[in-house]
Structure formats: structure tokens, C-alpha cells
Amino acid sequence: MKKQKIYCFLAGAVLMASLAACGGGAKESSASGTSGKTEAESGKEESSGKAEAPDSADSGSIRMSWWGGDSRHEATLKALDAYMAENPGVKIESEYGAWSGWTDKIATQLAGASAPDVLQINWNWIYQFSSDGKGFYDLKQSKDDFDFSQYDENLLEQMTIDGKLQAIPIATTGKAFFWNQQTWEKAGLSVPKSFSELLAAGPIFKEKLGDDYYPMAAGEYDLMMLLTYYMQESYDKPWVENGAISYTKDELADGFDFLKKLEENHVIPSQEKMKGDGADSIDKNPNFIDGHYAGLYEWDSAVSKMQGALADGQTLVLGEYPADYGKPSTIYKISMGFALSKDTKNPKADLKLLDYLLNGEGVKTLGLERGIPASKAAQKTLSEEGKLEGLVYEANKAASKNYRFTLSPYYEDSKLKDPSEGAYYEIMDNMSYDHEDSKELAQQMIDAVNELESSKA
Amino acid sequence: MENGGKRGNHFFRENRGFFFILPWLFGFILFKGYPFLSSLFYSFTDFHLFEGIHRIGLQNYQEIFRNKKILAAFATTFRYAFMTVPLKLCFALFVAYILNFQLKGVKLFRTAYYIPSILGGSVAISVLWKAIFKDNGIINLFLSFFGVQGPNWLANKGTALFIICLLRVWQFGSSMVIFLVALKSVSPDLYEAASLDGAGKWRQFFSITVPLITPVIFYNLVTQLVQAFQEFNGPYIITQGGPRGATTLVSLLIYNNAFKKYEMGMASAEAWVLFLILLLFTLILQRSQKHWVYYSDEEV
Numbered sequence: 050m051k052k053q054k055i056y057c058f059l060a061g062a063v064l065m066a067s068l069a070a071c072g073g074g075a076k077e078s079s080a081s082g083t084s085g086k087t088e089a090e091s092g093k094e095e096s097s098g099k100a101e102a103p104d105s106a107d108s109g110s111i112r113m114s115w116w117g118g119d120s121r122h123e124a125t126l127k128a129l130d131a132y133m134a135e136n137p138g139v140k141i142e143s144e145y146g147a148w149s150g151w152t153d154k155i156a157t158q159l160a161g162a163s164a165p166d167v168l169q170i171n172w173n174w175i176y177q178f179s180s181d182g183k184g185f186y187d188l189k190q191s192k193d194d195f196d197f198s199q200y201d202e203n204l205l206e207q208m209t210i211d212g213k214l215q216a217i218p219i220a221t222t223g224k225a226f227f228w229n230q231q232t233w234e235k236a237g238l239s240v241p242k243s244f245s246e247l248l249a250a251g252p253i254f255k256e257k258l259g260d261d262y263y264p265m266a267a268g269e270y271d272l273m274m275l276l277t278y279y280m281q282e283s284y285d286k287p288w289v290e291n292g293a294i295s296y297t298k299d300e301l302a303d304g305f306d307f308l309k310k311l312e313e314n315h316v317i318p319s320q321e322k323m324k325g326d327g328a329d330s331i332d333k334n335p336n337f338i339d340g341h342y343a344g345l346y347e348w349d350s351a352v353s354k355m356q357g358a359l360a361d362g363q364t365l366v367l368g369e370y371p372a373d374y375g376k377p378s379t380i381y382k383i384s385m386g387f388a389l390s391k392d393t394k395n396p397k398a399d400l401k402l403l404d405y406l407l408n409g410e411g412v413k414t415l416g417l418e419r420g421i422p423a424s425k426a427a428q429k430t431l432s433e434e435g436k437l438e439g440l441v442y443e444a445n446k447a448a449s450k451n452y453r454f455t456l457s458p459y460y461e462d463s464k465l466k467d468p469s470e471g472a473y474y475e476i477m478d479n480m481s482y483d484h485e486d487s488k489e490l491a492q493q494m495i496d497a498v499n500e501l502e503s504s505k506a
Numbered sequence: 507m508e509n510g511g512k513r514g515n516h517f518f519r520e521n522r523g524f525f526f527i528l529p530w531l532f533g534f535i536l537f538k539g540y541p542f543l544s545s546l547f548y549s550f551t552d553f554h555l556f557e558g559i560h561r562i563g564l565q566n567y568q569e570i571f572r573n574k575k576i577l578a579a580f581a582t583t584f585r586y587a588f589m590t591v592p593l594k595l596c597f598a599l600f601v602a603y604i605l606n607f608q609l610k611g612v613k614l615f616r617t618a619y620y621i622p623s624i625l626g627g628s629v630a631i632s633v634l635w636k637a638i639f640k641d642n643g644i645i646n647l648f649l650s651f652f653g654v655q656g657p658n659w660l661a662n663k664g665t666a667l668f669i670i671c672l673l674r675v676w677q678f679g680s681s682m683v684i685f686l687v688a689l690k691s692v693s694p695d696l697y698e699a700a701s702l703d704g705a706g707k708w709r710q711f712f713s714i715t716v717p718l719i720t721p722v723i724f725y726n727l728v729t730q731l732v733q734a735f736q737e738f739n740g741p742y743i744i745t746q747g748g749p750r751g752a753t754t755l756v757s758l759l760i761y762n763n764a765f766k767k768y769e770m771g772m773a774s775a776e777a778w779v780l781f782l783i784l785l786l787f788t789l790i791l792q793r794s795q796k797h798w799v800y801y802s803d804e805e806v
Contacts, residue, residue, distance in 0.1 A: 323661075325658035325662075327639075327643065469747050470767060
């Protein structure tokens with residue numbers, strides 16, 4: 050074969066391949082795109098006005114982003130449409146999607162100075178992305194543009210770094226136990242009130258319903274929080290104190306023994322089984338949806354999503370906090386906040402919108418989609434509307450009564466919590482996949498947590 | 507003035523080729539050259555997206571050769587590349603050989619076999635792959651008809667990498683098309699002559715076809731090797747690098763360091779080590795050409 054000919058046809062082949070690649074790429078971006086625009090703005094796409102009247106609260110363009118499930122998206126879009134109808138000078142561009150990959154997206158936007166004007170953020174993000182308080186707009190500069198009096202000082206304090214208010218707390222959330230009533234009934238059991246009942250239920254599920262039925266489902270991070278619950282209840286100490294884990298190696302080994310017992314007693318599926326289900330999260334797991342996994346230790350703010358995922362005829366009920374080993378001590382924290390980008394052009398307009406969503410009329414539309422609101426005005430509105438009830442509300446109330454220790458702001462740092470790289474995941478997989486010794490696991494946990502805490506000190 | 511104008515025209519005429527490529531050159535420098543060189547600079551720093559940047563010399567590179575997790579990711583990437591590339595090339599050549607015969611409906615088959623390559627790199631196909639191989643997916647459902655309980659393909663350390671490899675091998679269409687063009691360029695006279703001399707199909711294949719298409723085998727080998735070492739979509743979407751790091755390829759590790767840990771310095775160093783490995787392999791293959799690649803216009 051002549052060299053020239055070879056080059057000619059290779060060039061042609063490469064051209065073909067690159068054209069095919071272009072086609073694939075285009076598909077990819079549309080498939081992964083999760084941003085959207087609200088109905089009200091669709092007709093006026095052309096007249097973007099970022100630069101117009103930067104100091105006016107009633108005009109201009111606002112980019113806003115959040116993550117969540119479908120019901121949260123629908124409610125938020127509806128509230129934004131209503132706001133734009135009331136404020137025709139304001140155009141809101143919304144960017145929303147599922148939690149999976151959201152942190153990466155926001156981190157990239159923040160680093161590239163292309164973050165939306167208004168962002169829904171996780172509580173720990175203020176420590177992760179703004180450790181010096183300069184990562185987000187300091188809301189103390191705009192005290193008069195938002196009704197901060199609706200929030201407990203304590204909550205605002207938790208959102209403050211180096212004297213700079215980083216975000217407005219949207220809601221508090223706590224971990225609670227939820228059980229699939231129908232599956233438990235099918236197993237001939239009432240929902241468990243203690244860990245001993247839960248441990249006894251495993252073999253009964255296996256015998257009566259089959260090998261693939263479990264009283265509870267827990268991924269690696271759920272296991273981590275179950276461990277925290279168990280440790281705080283058993284040893285009456287917070288998970289982290291004075292920048293270090295508060296338990297001895299032996300105490301933590303006892304915690305890992307407890308988790309191992311859950312797996313051995315057929316209470317929770319192994320991590321191999323959970324991963325084999327091929328779902329990104331429990332609410333998308335077919336075994337949870339059809340009731341094979343009959344319980345969760347879940348955030349109250351996420352329970353609507355979980356309930357919504359269940360197949361028809363199945364309901365989640367709130368469980369009691371098990372108190373076998375001491376006084377219950379669940380995890381309770383600010384679930385999320387709204388922050389403004391440090392580069393926002395019009396904080397007045399941003400804050401007017403947030404005041405509408407968090408303290409004003411928007412509360413009626415948003416309901417409990419982001420958990421129980423931290424705003425007193427919102428709580429009053431929802432109470433008058435009769436919306437401050439139901440599973441989310443009951444769970445939040447129970448969690449607020451059963452929490453005793455404040456969570457370290459670094460508990461959820463991505464070095465610990467990230468599914469691909471986080472230490473929690475690695476250690477829990479060491480336990481579930483490799484059945485490593487509890488003392489070894491305890492040491493790994495102590496090393497990981499203490500290293501992170503000291504690096505942030 | 508006039509002289510100046512003439513000089514300008516002359517300069518333009520002499521260098522017009524350069525002006526034609528100027529837009530490309532501008533894009534190349536801005537979007538390839540600059541990031542390429544800046545990543546080299548960052549690889550000698552501890553650049554963290556949210557915690558600033560300091561020069562740390564070779565520390566990142568030392569860490570790469572000390573850290574067991576990173577070394578494991580490189581080892582997994584080697585395994586992945588050395589499993590997928592030969593399998594894919596053999597399969598592509600085999601199918602191309604079959605499709606080179608004048609069979610009925612051969613055009614339809616060629617299109618059908620090429621389709622996975624068009625779809626192959628997309629997120630949707632990775633999601634589909636995940637659905638096929640999950641615990642209660644189509645494969646295990648199929649096996650259960652024969653009373654066989656399939657393994658937990660995606661969650662098992664022993665099988666997960668194989669599933670990711672399979673996705674890449676399935677996308678053999680583009681290599682197949684290139685092989686097909688090469689096979690068509692082999693003169694039928696050679697086969698006829700060999701046949702008259704009593705050579706069977708296998709003999710013809712190994713003594714005529716393979717030597718004559720070695721330049722294309724070489725091209726496919728280099729490009730496929732480079733692509734395999736850079737594979738990202740499959741492990742990212744199907745297994746997220748799990749279980750237990752069994753499918754954490756270097757590209758995924760780079761992504762995790764850059765966008766999950768925000769450690770751009772370390773990510774840049776890993777990217778450079780990967781680049782150097784690929785450069786080394788390409789040079790070795792380039793050097794090896796004289797021993798096994800046959801160009802018909804070369805002096806013998």
C-alpha cells in the first residue's frame with residue numbers, strides 16, 4: 050500500500066470519526082443538560098438585561114440555581130413564575146437538577162467566577178468554598194434588603210464565617226427512622242421501636258418474605274450516620290469535640306461491631322448488594338421502590354422524595370428513635386441555605402426575591418419542599434395554611450427533640466463524604482466488602498477524621 | 507510608500523499559508539497550548555481551587571509514585587488498555603474481513619455494526635450498559651431462565667472492570683470501517699495468484715492480507731491505545747470507579763482530584779504522568795514499525 054494513499058484514507062477516516070464524535074457530543078450535552086427556564090421568561094428570551102439598573106430591586110436579570118427532586122423543581126418554578134408576574138421588570142433564569150454531581154458543578158462555577166447570582170447551598174459548603182468568608186457575598190452588607198429578624202440568631206451565627214454572613218438558612222433538618230408500613234405488615238411485624246426489635250426482624254424478613262427483603266437499606270454514608278447515632282447514644286459524647294474525634298479506638302470498634310451485626314442479621318443488605326442494584330440513590334433503587342427494602346434512616350427534608358418514589362399502595366411511617374443503649378441522639382443541622390454569588394450584580398433584587406420565597410407569599414407555593422422552614426414568618430404562614438403537618442413536619446419535630454450535639458461543620462466535607470474519594474465510603478466498604486477487623490476500621494476512622502479536622506483548624 | 511506597499515504585498519504572498527492557518531493557530535494556542543503548558547506549571551504546585559497556590563517542586567510527582575491508590579489506578583488503566591485494545595482490534599478486523607465478502611445485505615450489516623461506535627461514547631449508552639448489567643438487569647434475567655444466578659456484575663471487584671472493557675470493545679465500528687477500507691485496497695490479483703498457487707483462505711489472510719494492512723493496524727493500535735488510556739465515560743457513569751476502586755482509571759482519578767477534592771496541582775501532575783506514559787508507548791510503537799509494518803513504496 051502506498052504511503053500517500055494510506056495518509057489520504059486515514060485523513061478521511063479521521064474526518065468521519067470526528068464528525069461522528071461531534072454528533073455524539075451534541076447528544077451528550079443535551080442529555081446531561083438540567084438547566085431550565087421558567088415559563089414566564091420563555092417569551093422574552095431576547096431581552097436579557099443583566100446590566101440594567103443594578104441598584105434596583107424591581108428590575109434586572111437574576112440567575113438562580115438549586116438541586117432537588119421533581120416536586121421541588123415544580124414548586125420552585127411555580128413560585129418564580131408568580132414572582133415574575135408580580136415583578137415584570139425581573140427576569141429569572143433558573144438552573145436546577147438532581148443532587149448527583151451538583152457539588153462538582155457549583156464548585157467549578159465558583160472557581161470560574163461564573164456562579165449564579167442566587168445559589169441553594171449545603172450548610173457545609175460555606176466552610177468548603179468560603180473558608181475565609183470571602184467566597185460568597187457578605188449578606189451583612191445588605192441588612193436592610195432582607196428581613197433577617199425572622200431567623201434565630203443561633204442559625205444566622207452558624208451561617209457566619211469571620212463575621213461575614215454567608216447564606217440565609219432555608220431550613221433545618223434531622224435524621225429520623227422511616228419504615229415501609231406495608232412491608233412490615235407483610236412480614237407480620239409492627240414497625241420496630243428499638244435496635245433489638247430491628248435486629249430480630251432481619252431473620253424474620255428473610256424467612257417470611259425471602260432473601261431479598263430487608264428491614265432497612267443503608268448506603269455507605271447512611272451507615273456513617275447510623276454509626277454516629279449509635280456512638281452518641283451509647284457514649285453520650287458528640288462525634289467530634291475540640292477538633293478531634295471524641296471516641297477511643299475501642300469505643301469506635303464497638304460501633305463498627307454494631308454495624309456488622311446489622312449486616313450479619315440480615316437487617317441491611319451488603320454494600321455489594323446495594324451497588325449491584327445499579328441505582329444512584331436509594332429513592333431510585335427498584336428494591337426500595339417496590340418495598341423490598343423496608344426502612345431508612347433519612348433526612349426529614351428528603352422524606353417527601355422517598356415517599357414519592359414508592360410504588361402505589363405503600364407508605365412510609367415515622368419510627369421512634371431507638372434508645373437501647375442510652376439517650377437517643379440523632380443528627381440535626383441546618384439543611385441548606387441560599388447564598389449570593391460574590392460577583393452578583395444586583396444584591397438588592399436577589400434579596401427581594403429571597404424575601405418573597407422565604408418570608409413572603411412564595412412560602413405558600415414552596416411549602417415543605419426544602420424541609421421545615423427556618424423563617425418564623427414562613428412557619429406562621431404554613432401553620433395558618435394547615436401545611437405545617439404531615440411526615441416531614443413530624444419527623445423534623447422529633448429530630449429537633451432528639452438531638453443533643455452540634456455537628457462539626459467538617460462532618461460533611463467532601464474528603465470524607467464524597468462517594469468516589471471520601472474516607473467514609475472507603476471505610477464502610479472496607480467493612481462490608483472486605484470484612485476488616487473493627488479495631489482496624491476504628492483506627493482508619495480516627496485517622497481520617499482527625500486529619501481533616503486538624504487541617505481545617 | 508510604493509515600495510512599502512510592494513514589500514507588504516510580497517510579505518503577504520510569501521506567508522499567505524501562515525495567514526490561512528492563523529485562526530486555527532489562535533484557537534490552538536488559546537485552547538490547547540495555554541492549558542497544556544499551564545497544567546505543567548500547576549503540576550509543580552499545590553494549587554487548590556479554594557485554598558490558593560504554592561510552589562512545591564516535585565512533591566506531587568513523588569506522591570504519585572508513593573501513593574498506593576494512585577499506583578493502583580495506573581495499574582487498572584494498564585489492565586483496561588491491554589484488555590480492550592487487542593480484543594477490539596481483533597474483533598474489528600474479524601468483522602471487517604467478513605463484511606468484505608460480497609454477501610447479500612452486506613451494506614445493512616456494515617451500518618448495523620457501525621452504529622455502536624456512533625452511540626458508543628455517549629452518556630445514554632453508559633446508562634443503558636448499567637441497566638443491562640445491574641443485579642436484576644437483562645443479562646441476569648436471561649441467565650435466570652436457564653436456572654443460573656448471574657453474578658453481581660457491577661458490584662463485584664472481579665467482574666466490574668470486565669464489564670467496562672466490554673463496552674469499549676462493543677464500540678469496534680470505527681476501527682472496523684478503517685480496516686474495511688484497507689481490506690478493499692488489497693488487490694484481488696494477489697489473492698487470485700495465491701489461490702492458483704494453492705494457498706487456502708487462512709494462508710491468504712496471514713500471508714497477504716495482514717502484511718498489506720499493517721500500516722492500518724499500526725494506526726488503529728496507536729489511536730485505540732491512546733483512547734483506552736484516556737477512557738472516562740464508562741467508569742464514571744457505570745461504576746463511579748467502584749467497587750473498591752476496581753474501575754478507577756487514571757482519567758477518573760484526575761477528575762476526582764480536580765473536581766471533587768479541588769486539588770488541581772495533583773490532578774495536573776497525574777495528567778502529565780499519563781501523557782508521558784502515552785508518549786512513551788507511542789514512541790515505542792513508532793520505533794517498532796520497521797520490524798512489522800510494511801509500506802509498499804518503501805525500498806526493500
